[in-house]
Amino acid sequence: DGGITQSPKYLFRKEGQNVTLSCEQNLNHDAMYWYRQDPGQGLRLIYYSQIVNDFQKGDIAEGYSVSREKKESFPLTVTSAQKNPTAFYLCASSIGSASGSKNEQYFGPGTRLTVT
């Protein structure tokens, strides 16, 4: 099946530890994204990548880091510098700028991170 996978679904960490969230896609999409969602709120963009080996900060990049070494993978590291890391994290991908007006984003199932 084609799609986006995120693992694990639930993740628990102690404060002060870095943690890396996995995101893999087999849709052959150029663009990938990371969003954060807090209870009762919409999604906020953390980082995005339009092509391999390139990525840009979104609206709330502080305390996070990413890499894009392969087209199908876009891992997100939540560092100890992130002041309030407990949230629901969603990864998405899209064909990219060549897709015309639709440029639909496909989302993964999300990872719920709890830091205590």
Added chain:
Amino acid sequence: DAKTTQPPSMDCAEGRAANLPCNHSTISGNEYVYWYRQIHSQGPQYIIHGLKNNETNEMASLIITEDRKSSTLILPHATLRDTAVYYCIVRVGGGGADGLTFGKGTHLIIQP
């Protein structure tokens, strides 16, 4: 991207049409209206998008006013599985490959 305004919640009876409004009075001429929905604890799902003409697909219809300052998403025969948060997003068509800006959306509750 232009700002959108949606009611925080709406109810609809199962089998009836659900009409979800969105105001986007500052929309620019090259900006499209996109709708996504998010079922509880899942990732959002694309529904439909349009520029100025009304659009219809297998999931929904999108009605955009002539002045493009507002739009309505219509789910013609709502089912319990349509209970979700619906997001109206305005952005330049395609938008390159930058991210989407989500507001709080409308929580649509389908009543049996």
